[in-house]
Amino acid sequence: MTFEPGNRVRVRASEKPGHVRTPEYLRGKTGRVESVLGEFPNPEDLAYGLSGRPERLLYKVSFRQTDLWNDYEGPGDDRLYADVYEHWLEPDEGETT
Amino acid sequence: MAGVHDLGGSSGGPIDRSQHETEDWERLADAITIALDKKGIKTTDQHRRALESLDNYRELAYYERWVAATEKLLVEKGILTSKEIDQRSAEVARRWSGTR
Numbered sequence: 001m002t003f004e005p006g007n008r009v010r011v012r013a014s015e016k017p018g019h020v021r022t023p024e025y026l027r028g029k030t031g032r033v034e035s036v037l038g039e040f041p042n043p044e045d046l047a048y049g050l051s052g053r054p055e056r057l058l059y060k061v062s063f064r065q066t067d068l069w070n071d072y073e074g075p076g077d078d079r080l081y082a083d084v085y086e087h088w089l090e091p092d093e094g095e096t097t
Numbered sequence: 098m099a100g101v102h103d104l105g106g107s108s109g110g111p112i113d114r115s116q117h118e119t120e121d122w123e124r125l126a127d128a129i130t131i132a133l134d135k136k137g138i139k140t141t142d143q144h145r146r147a148l149e150s151l152d153n154y155r156e157l158a159y160y161e162r163w164v165a166a167t168e169k170l171l172v173e174k175g176i177l178t179s180k181e182i183d184q185r186s187a188e189v190a191r192r193w194s195g196t197r
Contacts, residue, residue, distance in 0.1 A: 024099035025106035039178035069106065072155035 002086055003059060007033045010092040011061075011084060019047035022088045030092045031063035037083060044085075057086040123160040130167055139170045147173075189193045 003009055013028035014020075021043055022037055041052025065078040074076070098105075107124065133139050147166035156167060171177045 016178075019142070019149060023105045024103045043142045046140060046142035049140075049143060 002057070003033045003091070004035075005033050006033055007068070008092040009033055009059075009061060009089040012088050014088070016044075020044055022084055023082070025068060026063065026082060026084070029063055029067055031061045031082075032057060033068075034060040034062050034081065036060075037066055041089075042085065058083055059086065059089065061089070100149045101151075101187055102149045126160040126163045126167075130163055133167065133171075138165070138174070138176065 001054040001074075009032070011022060011026045011028060011073060012031045021022050035057040039055035042054075042056045046052040054095065060081055061084045062081050064076075065072045065074060066076055067082055068080060130144065134141065134144075144163075147169045147186050148154070148162050151165050151169070152163060155195065168177075168179070168182055171182070172179055178179075
């Protein structure tokens with residue numbers, strides 16, 4: 001396993017074409033791994049009739065809402081939770097928030 | 098560049114929240130899609146990919162997208178041709194309108 005709960009990660013700013021499961025608004029953003037959800041066939045390959053193997057680790061990652069939206073007006077500690085596959089994540093050395 | 102379906106966080110104006118009674122063709126669209134899944138002909142992942150790649154995505158209603166994506170997959174897999182689907186659709190339309 002590459003990441004563990006508590007690790008700070010950055011979502012890759014990839015512009016991979018085709019079917020992807022990582023929403024645009026998360027790309028390049030940093031968050032915190034909350035939990036490891038398990039290994040699943042890669043839906044980006046399944047979408048084209050491929051096997052989706054090897055399976056990819058899926059993480060629940062949380063992001064500070066204020067890191068995602070410039071005009072966020074809610075409480076500063078509000079977080080957004082998203083399921084992100086490992087190949088979309090890279091380690092971030094910053095301080096865990 | 099985000100796909101046409103990937104709208105999170107973008108300003109899209111007010112949302113049309115009006116509802117309508119489910120129509121028979123919408124039930125059929127749902128049933129056909131699920132039947133094809135159960136028969137192992139297509140998968141939800143493939144259907145999503147086909148939906149997202151529809152050129153006229155924004156002009157279509159929810160189940161119109163489903164039907165168009167299902168057609169795209171059936172043609173892509175060589176199970177039906179567009180011509181066969183169009184001919185059959187025209188036949189059903191004629192029958193429905195009672196002109197035959």
